[in-house]
Amino acid sequence: MTESEGSGQPLANTREYSVSELSRALKRTVEDAFPFVRVRGELGPVKRHTSGHIYLDLKDEGAVIAGVIWKGTAARLAVAPEQGLEVIATGRITTFPGQSKYQLVIERLELAGLGALMKLLDERKRKLAAEGLFDAARKKSLPFLPEVIGVITSPTGAVIRDILHRLADRFPRRVLLWPVAVQGERAAGEVAAAIRGFNALREGGAVPRPDLIIVARGGGSFEDLMAFNEEGVVRAAAASAIPLIAAVGHETDTTLIDFAADMRAPTPTAAAELAVPVRAELKAQTLGLEQRLLRGMHRALDQRRTRLQDLTRALPRREDLMASQAQRLDLASTRLAAGLFRLVQRQQTRLAETGAKMTPRLISEAMRRGADRLTDLSRRQVLATRRRLENAERALTAAARLAETLSYRATLTRGFAVVRGADGQLRRLAAQIHAGEPLRITFADGDAPATAASEGEAMPQPQRRPKTAPPRKGGQGTLF
Numbered sequence: 001m002t003e004s005e006g007s008g009q010p011l012a013n014t015r016e017y018s019v020s021e022l023s024r025a026l027k028r029t030v031e032d033a034f035p036f037v038r039v040r041g042e043l044g045p046v047k048r049h050t051s052g053h054i055y056l057d058l059k060d061e062g063a064v065i066a067g068v069i070w071k072g073t074a075a076r077l078a079v080a081p082e083q084g085l086e087v088i089a090t091g092r093i094t095t096f097p098g099q100s101k102y103q104l105v106i107e108r109l110e111l112a113g114l115g116a117l118m119k120l121l122d123e124r125k126r127k128l129a130a131e132g133l134f135d136a137a138r139k140k141s142l143p144f145l146p147e148v149i150g151v152i153t154s155p156t157g158a159v160i161r162d163i164l165h166r167l168a169d170r171f172p173r174r175v176l177l178w179p180v181a182v183q184g185e186r187a188a189g190e191v192a193a194a195i196r197g198f199n200a201l202r203e204g205g206a207v208p209r210p211d212l213i214i215v216a217r218g219g220g221s222f223e224d225l226m227a228f229n230e231e232g233v234v235r236a237a238a239a240s241a242i243p244l245i246a247a248v249g250h251e252t253d254t255t256l257i258d259f260a261a262d263m264r265a266p267t268p269t270a271a272a273e274l275a276v277p278v279r280a281e282l283k284a285q286t287l288g289l290e291q292r293l294l295r296g297m298h299r300a301l302d303q304r305r306t307r308l309q310d311l312t313r314a315l316p317r318r319e320d321l322m323a324s325q326a327q328r329l330d331l332a333s334t335r336l337a338a339g340l341f342r343l344v345q346r347q348q349t350r351l352a353e354t355g356a357k358m359t360p361r362l363i364s365e366a367m368r369r370g371a372d373r374l375t376d377l378s379r380r381q382v383l384a385t386r387r388r389l390e391n392a393e394r395a396l397t398a399a400a401r402l403a404e405t406l407s408y409r410a411t412l413t414r415g416f417a418v419v420r421g422a423d424g425q426l427r428r429l430a431a432q433i434h435a436g437e438p439l440r441i442t443f444a445d446g447d448a449p450a451t452a453a454s455e456g457e458a459m460p461q462p463q464r465r466p467k468t469a470p471p472r473k474g475g476q477g478t479l480f
Helices: 019-033 114-130 158-170 185-198 231-239 256-260 268-275 279-316 320-359 360-406 408-412
Strands: 036-049 054-061 064-069 084-094 101-111 148-153 174-181 213-219 244-248 416-421 439-443 446-451
Touching: 019 084, 036 064, 114 231, 114 256, 148 158, 148 185, 158 174, 158 213, 158 268, 174 185, 185 213, 185 231, 213 268, 231 256, 244 256, 244 268, 360 408
Parallel strands: 064 101, 148 174, 148 213, 213 244
Antiparallel strands: 036 054, 036 084, 054 064, 084 101, 416 439, 439 446
16 A cells, blocks of 8 residues: 555555557457447548548437448448448447547448438349440440431420420421320339330331430439339330430439430430531531542642653653664564565475475385384284273172172071061071061072071971982983
8 A cells, every 4th residue: 555645545556557558458348349230320521541441420410430441341342432321331349549539340331211222223223234234335326317306205394395496406307206204103114115115116107217216304303313213214225226315314313224325415405416416517517528628639639740740751752762663673674574585485495305305106105104004003902902801801700709709698608697577677686586576587599487486485397308319311210
């Protein structure tokens, strides 16, 4: 026991804690008492640190709890934390000794209240995205200048007037209006039916088939736009064979049909601007392209004309090109006449020499030698043909003997037989034959019918024919 200075009162024998020891003890106590909690509240300011961790406040009318989501958990969250969302946070309570405060380490985050509806839409969006309804590869390009535009919206609202007015300003087109309810219980079914109805129209029918569809609605609350989040509307938009523009709400509003449509417009007026170009701009652009084309053609012609003139100056004169060739032609023509005369003289000389050699005796001798050679060739041809025929006959005889040797009928002459059933199929094994089955046996000299006996049944003995003496030569018989 000790006494306090100047008081004379004894102090209790109490353990002294360091700040760190007390902080750790409090941390263990809090974590042991609240290892798993679910807290419902509204998200306050959300701060995303460069490290990847998320720091936020979870509050209600009377209190605020600090929360932290570690980097690894933040990447797996199904709901992205944003200020103002009502959520249910699941995790554990711990303390942060560095600032002497407690906080909620969040492991899971769910939407609550209106957030629950957001969760439903988020799950629906993931489901439809998994089916590929939002894939960019499925989206169709918009026609540059559609002849007929189908509009699905309320017939009495300002939306249809804005679209018609904007189309008239930019490029007037034929518009087909399919009136529908744009909010309430009937809205989703009517919008989906309208999309399918436009797609069902036939080309060249009484009602023209639109080249482009605009699904439009003005701004409204989250609940007012729910019809355009329904699965039936989204599927109808994704299945549309006609390119479709979704223009629902204001620029900040987003519905599921925006993801399934081929193009999203922030407002109905913007949808009309996406649907058609500005006619005046097209005229100006066409005129500008025409002028550019003409200027380009003139430049190209001028360049080629200049190039041709340069090449022409570099070429020699026509007279210079032809003079040398004309001189060579004159020389050749002169030499040709003299050459032809000499050739004729040589041929006449050869003809005379050949005529002198062709006497009747020489001609007869040449004919005799030709006849002898022809006779010899004929004799040799006959001999060669005979030898080839003999060789072919010997080869054919050998092949016939080989075929006879390999034939199964040659085997039959050695005492074998071929057994077939009533179906004509061969019976190669005894196990393939059943008792009483009719058989056909082929011998060397023909076929004989037979019936298979059962196992153990006595085989009938063949009847022996009486031996008869062979007839004597000379036609005389025997007395016996």
